[in-house]
Amino acid sequence: MTEPAKPAPTAAISAAPLSGGKPPAAPAPATAVDDLISADRLRRLLAEGNGAGVKVAVIDTGVEASHPHLENCVKGCYEVVRRGMNFACQPCAPVDHVGHGTACAGIIHSYARQADIYSVRVIGQNASGTGDQFLAGLAWAIEQKMDVVNLSLGTTQRRFHGTLHDLADRAYFQGTILVAAANNYQQASFPAVFASLIAVDNQSFPDPLAFRYHLGRPIEVEAQGIYVRAPTVGGKYQLWTGTSFACPHISAIVARLRSVLPTVTPFQVKTLLWCLRGNLEEK
């Protein structure tokens, strides 16, 4: 919401397949990388993807796993607790006292129905301790080799910058894709500003899977995050607005891509998203 909606530049998209086929007799020099990749084929892949076999961690306020909308997609619930001077991640009841994590998990499940969701509860009793719990939860998700980690949260505190940067790099090199909600007003939020992950701002899109990709900005992706109908606690639904709710749309898209391209790396996922950019305008 940093600026009014405006279409991202769209590229001329070739209908040629990614590989194979007879090359044209006199190929024109490629002027853009996305000329080499078929957006049509990517869209087909995206349509085929359902998240099957993909593990998505939702680091948030917990998830009400029994919510009918979630259809038993939640395969594990964990919480970060303080143990002496340290924090540890341990199994916990499948509950969400706030409703935020349930909404995020619900959005992911809506668009990646076969993905396995793992809830990691990091919002602690003491507001001042949340940053540490967040770090511990993220470290745990990376250790567990989750395929996608949805981070509809962040911290503005610079003291976490270094550790979060290391964790984001670890995830990047390992192949775990982090998707983080941006703080879109005045203050940079970590880890959303790191280049090794996918940061998401919110915008209004009629198509929930539409998004824009702004190459070269710290926050590269804009996705649907305006009054998204999503589950909340008590088996009910609410309509939510915020970058928090744009983020899980992109997590779902990444889960779909990963279910059809299991070995795709974070770098490749960003490239594919870039090639799919402006998919709303292309339809």
Added chain:
Amino acid sequence: MTSPAPPHEPDWHALVSQLIDTVDQARVRSLEAQNQLLALARSTLRAAEAGLLVPADDPRNLRFLASLNSTPQITQKVLSLLVPCDRSIGGYVFSTGLPLAYVNDPQAADEPQRLYKGVDEATGLVTRVYLAVPVQQQERILGVLTFVNRPGGDEEPFTAQEMQWGQRFAALAAALLQFHERVQMYRVWAEGELRRAAQTGTAPLGPLAMDIQEEPSQMPLARIVGKVEALPPHDQELVADLLEVLAVHWSRRADHD
């Protein structure tokens, strides 16, 4: 020719008490300003209720420092409430610094869902549309501005533009909150000085207070806070961490004893 009379010893106790009165007036004025700002924000965002959540003494909770509601009775109730950090959207916004809004599902035929029912139950209000934006100064989150419902029972959701406006009001609220915090800190220091004077049978701002310049170990809490405030944000956070760890340690030791 007579030499001038030696100056009378000032009444230090009266001076410090006067200082506390002045500080109290400033504190009241800062709250009045916060309420005026809240009223302006409420009217600009067309909200029925507006509030400013800040950390309570118990760090597990937030409390309303200011609240504007349909009746003074509701405001009184709201001001006495505690909102748990880990069970409320306000707490989520405070923890993460991310603004958000929600509206109850218009398709829901039954009783609308209410997130953290504590405020609604205490006031008899039903939250239908809600907006919460963080109040932050640089990287530090000081509180949360909340806007609830529309006047006249209209259920129109808060718009993205209203969220942006809310964030602008939050920036103004942050400046006032910082002023309020400093005034509060000054009062704590002055009260402590009066208490110390009463305990030691000396005048306030006496030798011990003067020695503070020389002997850091005798610093009262307010002076430590002042020193910490002068540190860069990163160092402030380290001190906060250290104090938190010590607090946990002392609390456990007290339990053990």
